Amino acid sequence: MKVQEIREIIKLVDQSSIEEFVFESEGSKVEIKKHSGVTYSAAPQIAPVQEPVAAPVQAAPPAPAVAPVVQEAPVQEAPKPAAADQNLHKITSPMVGTFYQSPSPDAEAYVKAGSKVSTDTVVCIVEAMKLFNEIEAEVDGEIVEVLVKDGQLVEYGQPLFLVKPQ
Missing domain, CATH: 2.40.50.100 (RNA polymerase II/Efflux pump adaptor protein, barrel-sandwich hybrid domain)
Incomplete structure (x- = not known):
């Protein structure tokens, strides 16, 4: 994925109401999360759904509205025909x-x-x-x-x- 494509995704996520965006392709993973000032944590949804619990957030220097995180993860390829x-x-x-x-x-x-x-x-x-x-x-x-x-x-x-x- 090219840097320009990632920038366009960041702009789209920033302008939308989406709080988190994850994209995986060919061994690359792009994860974008908005900073809303409150951190939410929820248990896995195996049992009935639990409401998110707000945790206090420490003051930090101003950050951009969207922080991209790019991780390279190995992806197992299916056997080729x-x-x-x-x-x-x-x-x-x-x-x-x-x-x-x-x-x-x-x-x-x-x-x-x-x-x-x-x-x-x-x-x-x-x-x-x-x-x-x-x-x-x-x-x-x-x-x-x-x-x-x-x-x-x-x-x-x-x-x-x-x-x-x-």
């Missing part, structure tokens, strides 16, 4: 948005595993800010695997499909 070992082309998301495999909920998917595609074949839609962007294969070949599920949020550069080039 045998197809990933071959020379496959990855069709990636050109933007952050929501992945849709068909033009409407009741329509057939644009492509599925085994579908033949050409450079201008539409393979999916990524919705960003109410704009539906058609994503093209950009390569001639056969879809080997669909890597995301319909309605899933995707990141910039995230692989969506594996294609065996022809």
Whole structure:
């Protein structure tokens, strides 16, 4: 994740009523918490939900409204399919948005595993800010695997499909 993207997230969280935001991707974790002057602590919600208990806060020098905490955490990767070992082309998301495999909920998917595609074949839609962007294969070949599920949020550069080039 780029610094500019983190700054934009900080601004959005700062302008919203969200008190805490956590994002994990590819072994990185971004955790943002607002400083409201009161610290709340709650027990795990295994039993009935308990009300937060306010703890006194010591005076501290003025701090920014949002304090980002970036932690690198190891993430176990799932075993890669045998197809990933071959020379496959990855069709990636050109933007952050929501992945849709068909033009409407009741329509057939644009492509599925085994579908033949050409450079201008539409393979999916990524919705960003109410704009539906058609994503093209950009390569001639056969879809080997669909890597995301319909309605899933995707990141910039995230692989969506594996294609065996022809």
